[in-house]
Amino acid sequence: AQSVTQLDSHVSVSEGTPVLLRCNYSSSYSPSLFWYVQHPNKGLQLLLKYTSAATLVKGINGFEAEFKKSETSFHLTKPSAHMSDAAEYFCAGRGNEKLTFGTGTRLTIIP
Amino acid sequence: DTGVSQNPRHKITKRGQNVTFRCDPISEHNRLYWYRQTLGQGPEFLTYFQNEAQLEKSRLLSDRFSAERPKGSFSTLEIQRTEQGDSAMYLCASSSGGLEKLFFGSGTQLSVL
Numbered sequence: 001a002q003s004v005t006q007l008d009s010h011v012s013v014s015e016g017t018p019v020l021l022r023c024n025y026s027s028s029y030s031p032s033l034f035w036y037v038q039h040p041n042k043g044l045q046l047l048l049k050y051t052s053a054a055t056l057v058k059g060i061n062g063f064e065a066e067f068k069k070s071e072t073s074f075h076l077t078k079p080s081a082h083m084s085d086a087a088e089y090f091c092a093g094r095g096n097e098k099l100t101f102g103t104g105t106r107l108t109i110i111p
Numbered sequence: 112d113t114g115v116s117q118n119p120r121h122k123i124t125k126r127g128q129n130v131t132f133r134c135d136p137i138s139e140h141n142r143l144y145w146y147r148q149t150l151g152q153g154p155e156f157l158t159y160f161q162n163e164a165q166l167e168k169s170r171l172l173s174d175r176f177s178a179e180r181p182k183g184s185f186s187t188l189e190i191q192r193t194e195q196g197d198s199a200m201y202l203c204a205s206s207s208g209g210l211e212k213l214f215f216g217s218g219t220q221l222s223v224l
Contacts, residue, residue, distance in 0.1 A: 009151075032210070043115065043202070043215035044154070051211070090153050094210050097167060098144070101153030 002027045002093030004074075006102035014110045019078040021105045023091030026072065032094035033074045035065055036101075039087045047089075050074060061085070083109050113137060115216035117203050123222045124193055131189045132219045136205030143186050144213065145178055146202040147171065154202055160186060193223045 007022040025031055032051045036044040048059025055067045061084075065076045074091060086109045092099040116135040124130050136143050141162050146154035157176070158168045162183035172178075175193075180186040190197055200220050204213040 006153075036215075041217060043217045044204075044213075045215070046212055049211065092153075097210070098156040098159060099154075099210055099213065100156070103151065103153050 002031055002095040002100055004033070004091045004093045004100065004102045006091050006105050008105050009103065010106045010108065012108040012110055013081045015083055016080050019076070019081045019085065019107065021076040021089050021091075021107065023074045023076065023102060024072050025074060025091075025093050027093065033065075033067065034092040034094075034099065035059065035063070035074075035076050036090045036092060037087050038090065038104075044090065047076070081107075081109050083111065085109055115203055115205050115214050117201075117216035117219050119219060120217065121220045121222075123224065125224050126195060127192055129189065129191045130193060130221065131187055132201055132203075132221075134186045134188070134203030134205075134216060136185070136203070137207075137214055140205035140207050140214070141183065142206045142208065143180055144204040144206075145186070145188055146204065148200040148202055148218070149198075157188075157201075190221075193221075195223050197221060198223045 003026050005024045034049045035047040038044045047063050048057045050057050050067045058064045063078050089105045091102040118133045144159040145157040148154045158178050160180040175191045178188045200218040202218045204215045206213050
């Protein structure tokens, strides 16, 4: 089964600076990987997904992620953070007919 | 709003009581998932339905938990004889065919006193 590890429980960046949220995966076969965002009192929203097509995946709100098989990583990036990006971010992998989520990274944006 | 709807948003109950949550998926979505999320953790899979059939249950779903999806539309999740360890956010998600795009509801926050 697919499992994912989010390396940072909390990341703080200044508004306008780059964002990097790290996710590593473990799988014996080609994975399907996802990033979700959860704002307070809201449901999880899909940011982007990797399903064995292009290794650089572009998502909503200016986010993108690069699948690196050699590093078993699927890190989420954004060139310039905005205050509205403050939220909890979850990396997820597909295992059979369900998603397995990481423990989450709380992103704080400093004005 | 035609998103996934969950009710109630919050539920406070005493230990030993039974509680029931409801999830209304997006219309025409044939798959419905239940997840549980505790503080500081990611969502954990509980169970899922394809139409009215419950196809998989997690080991997290003890005998006190039961989920139904009559007629393949809304779903209910019941917890009997609640325990303090059941306190969590219960999330529902639906999709039109698979995991490629799940739509999540805002969840039901359960507090067991």
